[in-house]
Amino acid sequence: MQNLPQNNPKILIVDDSPDNIYTLEQILEDFNYEIHKALNGNEALQKISEIDPDLILLDVVMPGMNGFQVASIVKENESTRLIPIIMLTALEGKEDRLKGYQVGVDDFISKPFNIFELRARVRNLLKLRTYVNELEHAEQIIFSLARTVEAKDKYTEGHSERLSKMSSLLGSRLNFPKEDIVILRRGGILHDIGKIAIQDSILQKEGPLTDEEFDIIKTHPEIGERICAPLKSLKPILPTIMHHHEKFDGSGYPAGLKGEDIPIHARIMGIVDCFDALTTTRSYRPAMTLEKALSIMDSETSKGKWDPIIFDKFIELVHKKELALLD
Numbered sequence: 001m002q003n004l005p006q007n008n009p010k011i012l013i014v015d016d017s018p019d020n021i022y023t024l025e026q027i028l029e030d031f032n033y034e035i036h037k038a039l040n041g042n043e044a045l046q047k048i049s050e051i052d053p054d055l056i057l058l059d060v061v062m063p064g065m066n067g068f069q070v071a072s073i074v075k076e077n078e079s080t081r082l083i084p085i086i087m088l089t090a091l092e093g094k095e096d097r098l099k100g101y102q103v104g105v106d107d108f109i110s111k112p113f114n115i116f117e118l119r120a121r122v123r124n125l126l127k128l129r130t131y132v133n134e135l136e137h138a139e140q141i142i143f144s145l146a147r148t149v150e151a152k153d154k155y156t157e158g159h160s161e162r163l164s165k166m167s168s169l170l171g172s173r174l175n176f177p178k179e180d181i182v183i184l185r186r187g188g189i190l191h192d193i194g195k196i197a198i199q200d201s202i203l204q205k206e207g208p209l210t211d212e213e214f215d216i217i218k219t220h221p222e223i224g225e226r227i228c229a230p231l232k233s234l235k236p237i238l239p240t241i242m243h244h245h246e247k248f249d250g251s252g253y254p255a256g257l258k259g260e261d262i263p264i265h266a267r268i269m270g271i272v273d274c275f276d277a278l279t280t281t282r283s284y285r286p287a288m289t290l291e292k293a294l295s296i297m298d299s300e301t302s303k304g305k306w307d308p309i310i311f312d313k314f315i316e317l318v319h320k321k322e323l324a325l326l327d
């Protein structure tokens with residue numbers, strides 16, 4: 001079957017009525033789908049983690065957890081949120097559809113089922129699932145590339161992961177909406193991906209860099225942006241990659257942006273990047289204590305190097321020992 005997942009697509013039918021499940025199975029037989037069943041919400045969640053279905057057909061009214069609750073758990077979980085859900089409803093009410101869309105349901109089909117409509121929608125959503133899988137795959141390649149960069153240098157091990165955690169914690173402290181937290185989390189992992197193009201001899205040099213070597217290092221934000229730019233899903237992260245070395249007083253690179261002209265996520269990333277660099281051992285110096293690192297950054301903030309509001313929030317975070325780093 002063209003454009004469908006290579007193995008038989010897995011469809012999970014969730015309905016408390018075995019009769020309804022049987023009807024759906026009949027409608028979908030002859031299509032080489034691998035059908036799985038669950039009779040309630042808990043069983044559905046269990047099956048989803050076991051089989052990683054390509055599509056879920058989900059009843060609304062079930063004893064215990066209802067369809068909306070199941071859908072919202074699936075759509076809030078990073079590893080299952082892209083599985084398409086078709087909600088099966090006897091209710092025509094607009095309110096239920098709205099509620100379904102709000103929790104991330106992809107499509108609705110009313111009972112009694114129109115056989116042709118049901119088959120067509122299942123097929124369309126499975127097609128969409130294939131495209132999403134391909135995109136996810138491309139993204140995974142980029143993310144593992146970013147981890148490869150880190151692996152090139154034993155001194156920076158775990159750096160991206162820590163930046164990802166610290167920046168998203170800082171974003172939460174600044175009351176950022178969920179979308180921004182996602183940008184920070186992913187930006188932390190990807191910010192230095194451009195270093196893939198920088199020679200190891202420069203990245204791992206012990207002792208100070210020459211001006212020429214530093215000019216080469218300074219190209220990594222632009223290279224990183226170029227690597228990630230073709231993927232539409234990474235577009236929101238590009239400004240963080242491009243500008244994480246800008247400084248609030250305009251003394252940073254690559255664009256020499258100043259103050260609030262520096263994208264907010266990049267300002268955050270710059271602060272946590274510097275903090276992490278100071279508090280971990282590098283090829284050219286040992287790790288500093290937390291107090292020493294903060295006092296250096298505090299005096300730099302007074303001189304205008306870091307966004308003072310964000311830095312204040314960062315200090316709060318450190319004092320509350322919320323940083324994963326301090327575990």
Ligand SMILES: [Fe+2]
Pocket residue numbers: 191192220244245
């Ligand atoms: Fe960097």
